[in-house]
Amino acid sequence: MHADTFGTFDDTLASGPRRTPLHALHLRRGARMVPFSGYDMPLHYPAGLLKEHLHTRAGAGLFDVSHMGQIALHADDPADAARALEALIPADILGLRSGRQRYGLLTDAAGGIRDDLMVARFGDRLVLVSYTTLRAPETGADL
Known part of the structure; x- marks a missing residue:
């Protein structure tokens, strides 16, 4: 068995919060971005937390895990x-x-x-x- 790792966690590579490959998409969708684990990540979108929650409960939701x-x-x-x-x-x-x-x-x-x-x-x-x-x-x- 062998393993391949993806991504980098070398903190010397970034002077500020890192951006995921979906960062520009989050901004286009109006996300409020916040620092999270060294990355600039979406906290919520203009529709609001309650609407996002209800949508996910009724259907599906996506989370950027990159x-x-x-x-x-x-x-x-x-x-x-x-x-x-x-x-x-x-x-x-x-x-x-x-x-x-x-x-x-x-x-x-x-x-x-x-x-x-x-x-x-x-x-x-x-x-x-x-x-x-x-x-x-x-x-x-x-x-």
């Missing part, structure tokens, strides 16, 4: 990658179907929470793990 760390795990047998993740994450990763995502917690040896993760399965050979920006270097090393 500021998060990402690791792609490749294995000849996807069950190997799933079992390796299940040793770190108390969640059913082995049963995760292609095209689905599961939220989980990265734990330490004592069962304490180190980070929260989103694990997605694409096809038979790829599991993408997205994790929070605040602990990106540590979480990337743990995974």
Whole structure:
């Protein structure tokens, strides 16, 4: 099994808040931008928080996760990658179907929470793990 990481978390690369690839789109849609984990991220849009909330409850919502760390795990047998993740994450990763995502917690040896993760399965050979920006270097090393 091998892993590929995406994104950079080298704080020396930016003098101010970083911008995600969707930054210009957020501005065009009228987002109120605020600093979050070293990035300029949307807080809300002109329609207002309540309307956004109700829309998401009734249909769907999107969240820009391009500021998060990402690791792609490749294995000849996807069950190997799933079992390796299940040793770190108390969640059913082995049963995760292609095209689905599961939220989980990265734990330490004592069962304490180190980070929260989103694990997605694409096809038979790829599991993408997205994790929070605040602990990106540590979480990337743990995974």
